[in-house]
Amino acid sequence: EAEVAQSPRYKITEKSQAVAFWCDPISGHATLYWYRQILGQGPELLVQFQDESVVDDSQLPKDRFSAERLKGVDSTLKIQPAELGDSAMYLCASSLSQGLMNTEAFFGQGTRLTVV
Amino acid sequence: SQQGEEDPQALSIQEGENATMNCSYKTSINNLQWYRQNSGRGLVHLILIRSNEREKHSGRLRVTLDTSKKSSSLLITASRAADTASYFCATDSIDYKLSFGAGTTVTVRA
Numbered sequence: 001e002a003e004v005a006q007s008p009r010y011k012i013t014e015k016s017q018a019v020a021f022w023c024d025p026i027s028g029h030a031t032l033y034w035y036r037q038i039l040g041q042g043p044e045l046l047v048q049f050q051d052e053s054v055v056d057d058s059q060l061p062k063d064r065f066s067a068e069r070l071k072g073v074d075s076t077l078k079i080q081p082a083e084l085g086d087s088a089m090y091l092c093a094s095s096l097s098q099g100l101m102n103t104e105a106f107f108g109q110g111t112r113l114t115v116v
Numbered sequence: 117s118q119q120g121e122e123d124p125q126a127l128s129i130q131e132g133e134n135a136t137m138n139c140s141y142k143t144s145i146n147n148l149q150w151y152r153q154n155s156g157r158g159l160v161h162l163i164l165i166r167s168n169e170r171e172k173h174s175g176r177l178r179v180t181l182d183t184s185k186k187s188s189s190l191l192i193t194a195s196r197a198a199d200t201a202s203y204f205c206a207t208d209s210i211d212y213k214l215s216f217g218a219g220t221t222v223t224v225r226a
Contacts, residue, residue, distance in 0.1 A: 004158075033214060042120075042204050042216040043159070056213050091158060095214075101146045102208040107158035 002026040006092050006108035013115055018080035021111045025074070025094030031055075033105060034067055034077050035091040043091055049075065050097075082115045089113075120205045120217030128223045135192040137220040139205030140185075148181055148188050149206045153219070159204065162190075195224045 005024040013019045025032050030051055035043035046065065047057040051072040060067065064083070069075040079086055089112050093105040120141045129135050139148070147166045151159040165172045165181045165188070172179045178191040192199055204219045 035216070042218045045213060045215055048213060056211075089156075093159070100210075100212055102149075102212065102214040103147075104149070104161045104164060105151075105159075105206075105214060106161070107151075109158050112156075 002106075004092055004094050004106050004108035006090075006111055008111055009109060010112045011114070013082050013113070015084055015115050016081040018078065019082050019113065020079075021077045021090050021092075021113075023075045023077070023092030023108060025092070026106055029094035029096055029106070030072075031095045031097040031102065031105075032069055032075050033091075033093040033095075034075070035093065037089040037091055037110075039088075046077070079113075082113075084115050087113055087115045120207050120215065122203070122205060122217045122220040124220060125218070126221045126223070128225065129195055130225050131195060131197060133195055135195050135199070135222050135224075137190050137203055137222070139188045139190070139217055141188075141205070141207045141217075142186065143207075144210045145183070146208045146210060148179075149208065149214075150177075150179060150188075150190050151204045151206060151216075153202045153204065155201075162203075192222075195222075197224050197226050200224045 032049040034046045037043045046060045047067045048055040049069045067077045089110045091110045093107045095105045097103045123138045149164045150162045153159045176193045181188045202219045206216045
């Protein structure tokens with residue numbers, strides 16, 4: 001069964017260091033999402049791609065976060081420099097959605113980031 | 117910022133009982149989706165209800181949608197221990213964003 005792949009599963013980094021997360025969506029899925037989930041809270045949308053274009057990144061802290069999906073397939077989310085408050089689960093998801101409606105999203109297992 | 121708000125925040129029931137949780141949202145939507153998350157894992161899609169639908173069923177799940185009240189409910193019938201998880205509503209808003217609420221944590225006691 002096709003899955004959304006994320007790596008690494010766990011990452012411990014010191015504050016002020018750079019960190020990157022990678023996501024490989026299900027083949028053929030046009031829409032890719034990055035969410036941040038703090039323990040005990042719901043996922044917060046950081047960035048949403050339609051193919052290689054950004055649909056929404058209004059909640060992405062652009063002074064330190066960047067995201068790209070250069071060929072409209074896999075994606076990388078980067079944080080530089082990392083801060084203690086960035087400790088969270090980073091979830092990637094993808095869907096077949098095209099156009100103006102989001103359909104079922106498939107999630108990866110997430111990357112648990114701890115900033116020390 | 118989160119679009120949906122679930123109620124209650126936490127729910128504890130006996131195995132075999134029904135569990136009901138509610139979701140309220142703020143803006144116009146194309147559809148509303150419910151997801152389940154087991155501890156420390158990714159989310160799993162449960163059901164999608166479109167804005168022109170009022171009720172939908174899938175196995176032991178029943179979802180209702182009232183767009184005039186901007187609210188939805190998820191009913192899980194005959195709960196099992198395996199239903200212990202967090203449940204989230206997600207709104208597909210008309211600006212094409214998929215936004216999640218804070219979730220309801222359900223504990224099913226054996």
